Amino acid sequence: xxxxxxLIELAMEARRAAHAPYSNFSVGAAILASDGRVFxxxxxxxxxxxxxxxxxxxxxxxxxxxxxxxxxxxAVVADTENLTPPCGCCRQMIWEFAGNDTEVILANLNGDAHxxxxxxxxxxxxxxxxxxxxx
Numbered sequence: 001x002x003x004x005x006x007l008i009e010l011a012m013e014a015r016r017a018a019h020a021p022y023s024n025f026s027v028g029a030a031i032l033a034s035d036g037r038v039f040x041x042x043x044x045x046x047x048x049x050x051x052x053x054x055x056x057x058x059x060x061x062x063x064x065x066x067x068x069x070x071x072x073x074x075a076v077v078a079d080t081e082n083l084t085p086p087c088g089c090c091r092q093m094i095w096e097f098a099g100n101d102t103e104v105i106l107a108n109l110n111g112d113a114h115x116x117x118x119x120x121x122x123x124x125x126x127x128x129x130x131x132x133x134x135x
Contacts, residue, residue, distance in 0.1 A: 001036075002038065004113070007030045007075040008077060008105060010030035011107065014028035014041060014077075020045050023045060026043065026079065027043045027084070031063055031071050031074045032071070040062070041059030041061075042058060056076060056090035057089070060094070063097070070098070072102060073105065074105070076107070077107045077108065083113070086104065092126065094118055101117070104116045
């Protein structure tokens with residue numbers, strides 16, 4: 001199994017590819033799939049902010065497009081003093097494709113890191129349970 005430090009390093013490397021000319025807020029993510037594959041992503045901004053996409057979702061979309069459906073761990077790295085958690089949209093996406101046992105590792109370039117369980121970051125997720133019986 002991939003060590004947390006290795007996943008963080010891959011997220012740091014992905015961060016270097018970020019396209020953040022408007023905010024200068026570069027983020028990298030690395031996701032470990034249940035089959036051992038790792039998928040990385042960086043944030044990609046657009047001058048129309050609503051068309052921008054977060055690093056976490058880029059990594060998730062890459063994983064899903066390559067057939068990975070079970071994600072077990074994700075590392076998110078930003079150059080901030082305080083560790084930066086995923087936005088609400090990304091938390092929902094992590095929940096959807098990873099489930100309630102997923103580890104979310106937040107790290108920065110100073111070497112600080114902290115692990116969360118996804119349930120701590122999204123305690124009341126919307127998921128398929130709410131769609132059962134909908135016509």
